[in-house]
Amino acid sequence: MPQELDAGSTIFFNLTIDGESLGNFNGCEGLSSQVEIEQRQEGGNNGFVWQLPSRVTFSNITLTRPLTEETAKVAEWISSVTTGVTRPTGQIAALRADGSMVAQWGLIDVLPVSWRGPSFDPASPAVATEVLEIAHHGFTDAGEA
Template identity: 50%
Template sequence: MADPTADAAVAVCFAVKIDGQDMGAFTSCDGLSFEVQVEQREEGGNNAFIHQLPGRVRYTNIKLTRPVTQESNRLAAWFATMTYPIKRTQAEIRAMTADGKTVATWGLTGVIPVKWQGPSMSAESPKVASETLEIAHHGFLNTG
């Protein structure tokens, strides 16, 4: 019997490209999901089931986090092009293993930056400075 975990790999970083430009690697990626809103309709004389009608698809915002590095300048340059007018772009997120092998790839369409949060720094409690990028999108692209 085949081992279902044989192809499973632990992703240690997430490489991000926006409009083909490499934005570097992130250590955390949260929010790769979508939900179809379902509307329920009851039909008179039909007691066997309630109709489940698909509605709009809702894509959650994606949050990417990493330590601040020189790659952070690439984000700043991208933000500078997005101030006005804001234009939607395409992005790609690749889950990577420690040896650089791509585990999975997600393409995104209609991407805009929603929020960037820089590091909180204090001399009293030194720790790694990190940044978080939050993006919104219109959906997933077929990357296969």
């Protein structure tokens, strides 16, 4: 009998920018979008109000992980913004511990917003983590990113 893969098991996220992997992250927040709705009342029609879609907004995505050697790739990408802004495509793949894919999201026009490195405090030892925040202009077919 084939063993089913548990989607709730340990998941990590691989971030790829223009085909180059920036490594695996163990936390990912902000994969969301929101459609703004305008309400329009139609004269003589008191049964309902028209709900019309207007603008779609996409939240920033925050990725976290323990500090690794791949931090240098993130720093290089952020530094490249100072020489001119390009908006590459990106991809976030949710992977199980065995490397099999759970889901993936293609991102349009990705831009690094902020990076935060670890805090070192001998009074409260903890894993050194980094946090990367990125902005984007929407989702696309993950196969295209």
